[in-house]
Amino acid sequence: xxxxxxxxxxxxxxFCVNHNIEISFVNLLQQNGLIEIRIIESKGFVEKEQxxxxxxxxxxxxxxxxxxxxxxxxSYLLQRIENQQNELIALKNRLRLYEG
Amino acid sequence: MPFIYLLSDEQMNFIDYYKxxxxxxxxxxxxIKKAYRKQARKYHPDLNPNDxxxxxxxxxxxxxxxxxxxxxxxxxxxxxxxxxxxxEHFENAKQYQEQxxxxxxxxxxGRQSDGGFSDFFESMFGGSAGAGRGGQVKFRxxxxxAELHLNLLDAFETHKQTxxxxxxxxxxxxxxxxxxxxxxxxxGHGGQxxxxxPNGDLYITFSIANHPGIKRLGNxxxxxxxxxxxSAVLGGEITLDTLSGKVKLKxxxxxxxxxKVKLKxxxxxxxxxxxxxGDLYITxxxxxxxxxxxxxKSLFTxxxxx
Numbered sequence: 144x145x146x147x148x149x150x151x152x153x154x155x156x157x158f159c160v161n162h163n164i165e166i167s168f169v170n171l172l173q174q175n176g177l178i179e180i181r182i183i184e185s186k187g188f189v190e191k192e193q194x195x196x197x198x199x200x201x202x203x204x205x206x207x208x209x210x211x212x213x214x215x216x217x218s219y220l221l222q223r224i225e226n227q228q229n230e231l232i233a234l235k236n237r238l239r240l241y242e243g
Numbered sequence: 244m245p246f247i248y249l250l251s252d253e254q255m256n257f258i259d260y261y262k263x264x265x266x267x268x269x270x271x272x273x274x275i276k277k278a279y280r281k282q283a284r285k286y287h288p289d290l291n292p293n294d295x296x297x298x299x300x301x302x303x304x305x306x307x308x309x310x311x312x313x314x315x316x317x318x319x320x321x322x323x324x325x326x327x328x329x330x331e332h333f334e335n336a337k338q339y340q341e342q343x344x345x346x347x348x349x350x351x352x353g354r355q356s357d358g359g360f361s362d363f364f365e366s367m368f369g370g371s372a373g374a375g376r377g378g379q380v381k382f383r384x385x386x387x388x389a390e391l392h393l394n395l396l397d398a399f400e401t402h403k404q405t406x407x408x409x410x411x412x413x414x415x416x417x418x419x420x421x422x423x424x425x426x427x428x429x430x431g432h433g434g435q436x437x438x439x440x441p442n443g444d445l446y447i448t449f450s451i452a453n454h455p456g457i458k459r460l461g462n463x464x465x466x467x468x469x470x471x472x473x474s475a476v477l478g479g480e481i482t483l484d485t486l487s488g489k490v491k492l493k494x495x496x497x498x499x500x501x502x503k504v505k506l507k508x509x510x511x512x513x514x515x516x517x518x519x520x521g522d523l524y525i526t527x528x529x530x531x532x533x534x535x536x537x538x539x540k541s542l543f544t545x546x547x548x549x
Contacts, residue, residue: 198383198441199289207287208280217290224292232424239423240458 153194155180155187162201171211172200177218258363260307260320268321272312279308288385298385305437306364384443385434391447393417395454399486399512408432408445415447420462420514423451457486462521464510467528470494475529485509485523492525500529 159166169187173180178197180187189197203209203217261268264278282304284290291297310316389408401419405412413432421427426448433443451459458465468483478496482489490509503526510521535543 195383202287202289206280207284209284221290221292236423237460239453240460 151191152181152183152188153191155189158189158194158197162198164201164205168201168204169197172197172214175211175215177215257324258303258306258361260310260324263303263307264311266311270311275308275311279304279312283308288383293386293388303361306361310364383440384436386443387433387445389445389447390450391417392450392452393421394452395457395459396486398449398451406447413445417449418515419512420516421449421451422461422514423449423459425449425514454486459511462511462513464521464523465526466523467526470498470527470529472529472532474498475500475527483525486511494527498527498529500527502527 155166155169159169166187169178169180169189172178177200178189178193180189182188200214200218203214204211209217261270264270264275264282266274266278270278283301286297286301286304288294288298288301291301310320387408389406391404391406398417398421399419401416403414403416405414407413411432413429415427415429426446429445429447431442432445436442453459456466464486468481470481471479473479474481474494475498476496478498479494481492481494483492485506487509490506492504492506503524506523506525508520509523513519513521532539
């Protein structure tokens with residue numbers, strides 16, 4: 144079971160203030176399953192390790208003017224690329240076993 | 244009195260920011276914004292991971308936007324862009340004249356000088372750039388990718404190693420059981436963030452060479468062992484060299500050539516799972532004796548008749 148320490152959590156409110164964005168955007172990301180928000184004492188938190196992903200979504204939305212549907216599609220495609228790259232590494236390793 | 248310009252040998256090339264964004268000089272602020280976003284969507288580093296060309300293109304687009312979306316900078320660029328050296332002299336003279344007045348529009352100064360702007364930009368605008376959403380955009384630094392070569396023995400035990408990345412020494416712990424082709428992330432050791440953005444990460448991909456005579460597949464190891472004919476027929480005990488040391492192994496009588504045995508827990512350590520190991524698979528190759536003596540030959544003949 145994964146245990147998350149309190150210091151590994153970032154308050155959604157702090158994140159929004161820091162990035163000068165609306166909290167509703169982060170809520171929308173959660174509603175669409177793009178990030179996970181944890182509620183502790185009625186405050187929203189995101190895990191530290193989700194931060195790079197969340198910041199990426201903020202850049203997509205605010206800097207590149209990509210809507211939520213676009214972000215979902217891009218995320219899916221980027222994940223597919225990453226999976227295929229990992230699969231390629233695994234296949235290369237197997238091939239090396241027979242070539243070596 | 245006319246200025247006298249001393250031109251350096253290294254004349255920086257003029258950059259046509261309008262051309263980069265696909266605009267003409269009459270472009271409105273809205274046109275610039277649209278053109279920037281269109282190009283940025285194509286070349287943004289988030290959308291083009293590990294693509295150095297895209298990153299370079301994006302930096303140019305970003306620089307073009309930085310200049311053209313700022314009325315002051317655009318004015319200066321439009322007036323002096325083709326001959327930036329004149330602008331420098333002009334600005335110096337202007338600064339001298341205005342030194343008693345307060346400077347207007349003080350901007351965020353968190354940006355590092357190495358922000359990915361061209362020499363042309365730095366010369367003309369002094370490398371200053373704003374920050375914050377709606378103004379100059381902050382960007383995370385570039386992720387660095389490095390390859391680290393290890394041999395199978397190195398990967399067998401957890402150890403520390405010092406790497407030099409862009410002139411900086413980084414000491415990392417390499418956990419036992421790391422896979423060939425596996426990548427680990429060292430947070431914050433990539434390129435410097437742009438406009439006050441966070442640093443990128445360092446990704447190290449491991450290239451692990453096979454050990455002579457031993458092959459690894461996942462956590463399991465595979466090896467061949469030569470077996471004397473007599474041990475294969477009558478059984479016996481052999482000593483085997485493994486990555487974790489010597490192992491004594493009993494050979495069953497009548498062991499066939501090509502037969503396999505599994506030594507449980509004598510394989511490779513499982514990544515980040517202390518005390519857990521894969522298995523070692525041994526394939527026996529029965530060696531037929533050569534240069535037999537007359538007596539041996541007669542004994543084999545006798546055996547063949549029995």
